[in-house]
Amino acid sequence: MNFCRGFSAVSPTLILVACVACVVRARPLATTADDTDAMHYLIKYGYLEPGEDHQNPFLRHIALLQFQDYFGLPKTGRDDDDTMKKMEEERCDLRDPVSSTALEIFANVLNLPTAGFDVLSDVPGEGQQRSWFKCTLRWKIVKPSQNLKESDVRNIVTQAMKKYEGALNQDQNEYTFSIEEARDQEDPDIKLLFVTGNHGDTFTFKKKDGVAHAFYPTEGAIHFNDDSNWTIKSKDGIDFEPAVYHQIGHAFGMEHSRNTSALMNPIFKRADVPISLSADDIERMKKLYPPRFCERIHMDRT
Ligand SMILES: [Zn+2]
Numbered sequence: 001m002n003f004c005r006g007f008s009a010v011s012p013t014l015i016l017v018a019c020v021a022c023v024v025r026a027r028p029l030a031t032t033a034d035d036t037d038a039m040h041y042l043i044k045y046g047y048l049e050p051g052e053d054h055q056n057p058f059l060r061h062i063a064l065l066q067f068q069d070y071f072g073l074p075k076t077g078r079d080d081d082d083t084m085k086k087m088e089e090e091r092c093d094l095r096d097p098v099s100s101t102a103l104e105i106f107a108n109v110l111n112l113p114t115a116g117f118d119v120l121s122d123v124p125g126e127g128q129q130r131s132w133f134k135c136t137l138r139w140k141i142v143k144p145s146q147n148l149k150e151s152d153v154r155n156i157v158t159q160a161m162k163k164y165e166g167a168l169n170q171d172q173n174e175y176t177f178s179i180e181e182a183r184d185q186e187d188p189d190i191k192l193l194f195v196t197g198n199h200g201d202t203f204t205f206k207k208k209d210g211v212a213h214a215f216y217p218t219e220g221a222i223h224f225n226d227d228s229n230w231t232i233k234s235k236d237g238i239d240f241e242p243a244v245y246h247q248i249g250h251a252f253g254m255e256h257s258r259n260t261s262a263l264m265n266p267i268f269k270r271a272d273v274p275i276s277l278s279a280d281d282i283e284r285m286k287k288l289y290p291p292r293f294c295e296r297i298h299m300d301r302t
């Protein structure tokens with residue numbers, strides 16, 4: 001969060017009122033056994049910036065409030081049981097687009113309702129919604145899993161891409177999206193890879209740290225940690241299906257959503273929850289690919 005930048009747009013009176021409230025509410029947090037885990041989480045997912053003073057009780061209090069607000073938890077500003085339990089749920093590696101405006105931070109501090117808007121991060125590749133500027137897209141499993149059957153993975157990805165294609169084509173006319181598996185000679189746009197450890201980007205996978213992430217258009221790569229306990233339709237591990245639907249959403253340009261029914265919520269859906277694009281997902285998709293998008297692409301190219 002860019003806290004200082006947020007202050008600049010607010011009147012001194014409001015800052016004074018809010019800071020008085022901060023002093024009242026920002027009691028120092030006790031150091032607990034979970035302290036390091038909570039701190040690690042808050043930094044990793046964008047609630048605290050790496051350069052900030054993480055021992056500063058005010059900044060940690062704000063970061064916890066932001067996290068609790070994002071996930072609809074009671075806003076205590078403390079690493080309480082509800083907060084720690086939520087942090088343990090399996091989730092995407094990408095950061096959350098937390099509020100960075102002073103007014104939203106103050107609303108959280110004062111425990112007022114927030115507007116609920118997700119604010120885009122300014123970290124390149126981790127929060128900038130972008131769209132593909134074409135309607136024919138090809139995908140490919142570039143590096144298969146050592147643990148999941150490739151045919152199962154291919155079937156799930158094929159179904160997921162069909163669902164995204166259907167959603168994308170809802171408001172197109174004669175020019176539509178075509179999303180298919182790349183043939184051997186074709187260069188894929190969306191590349192799926194199962195990898196481990198340091199695999200050449202800023203997201204190093206560890207055995208129990210890092211599950212999956214993706215890059216926005218026009219990069220379009222999706223990486224799964226092949227050391228994670230992936231399963232298919234089973235609760236005894238991380239169900240691959242909701243994870244891949246979520247990552248494909250990123251590969252089409254979608255950011256995280258705080259809506260718990262959305263596939264783009266950072267927490268992966270459980271294996272027993274039916275997979276479908278929610279109204280929230282479709283609304284976000286339409287912002288990236290509005291009605292007659294493909295017609296405009298076609299006109300631009302002719
Ligand atoms: Zn994600």
Ligand SMILES: [Zn+2]
Pocket residue numbers: 199201202203213223
């Ligand atoms: Zn990666």
